[in-house]
Amino acid sequence: MAEQLSFDLPAKPVLGRDDFFVSPANALAVAMIDSPQTWPGGKLVLTGPGGAGKTHLTHVWAAQTGAQILAAVDLSRQEIPLLAQGPVAVEDVPDIASDAPAQNALFHLHNLLMAQGQRLLMTGRLAPNLWNLSLPDLQSRVQGAAHITLDAPDDKLLAAVLAKLFADRQITPKPDVIPYLLHRMDRSFLDATRIVERLDRAALAQGRTLSRRLASESLEADDTND
Structure with missing residues (x-):
C-alpha cells in the first residue's frame, strides 16, 4: 500500500482543570495546587519526571489565581x-x-513575593535539594519551600494520559488500543508521549484508523529497528 502524504502538525494540549485525571499517584499534588492559601510561607516546589503533569498543573494553578508563568x-x-x-x-x-x-x-x-504576601510556584524534575543552585541563599530558600512530587503513574493514570495525548492530536483509537499499550510500554510519561507520537505518524502515513493491529505492527517494527 502506498503511503499517504502526512503532515507533522503540532498537537494542541488541553490544559484545563477538568482535563487533569486525578489518581493516587498525583492526588496530593492536585490538592496542594487547588489550595495555595495553605502553602507554608506562600511558596511551593512541584517536582516529578518529564511528562508527569507539572506543566498542566502549573497552568491549572495560573488559571485559578491569575498567576504569570515563566x-x-x-x-x-x-x-x-x-x-x-x-x-x-x-x-x-x-x-x-x-x-x-x-x-x-x-x-x-522570591523575596519580593514573600514580602508582599503573594504566591510562588517553582517546578523541576528532581527534589529541590538536588537542584545545585550556585547561589547559596537561593538554594536555601528553595529547600525551605513546601515540596510535593508527582509519583510514577499507576495504570489508571497512565491510561488517562494516553487518552489525553491521543485527544490532543485529535486521534480516536479503537477501544482495545490503550489496554494493549499498557502491557507493552515502559511505566513512564515520556514513553507514553513517544508511543503516541509514533502511532500518530504511522496512522497518518498509512491512512489507517488507529487499531490494535496497527499499534502492534508499528511497535514491532520499531523494536526490530532498535
Missing part, C-alpha cells in the same frame, strides 16, 4: 518588581543552576 531561564530579562505584584510560577528552576543572573532574579523575585 521559564526560569527567562527571568533575567524580566522586570522583577512589576512581576512580583501578583502570583508567579517559575518552571524548570534547575535549568539555571549555573546561570548567575537568572538566579539573582529569582532570589529577588
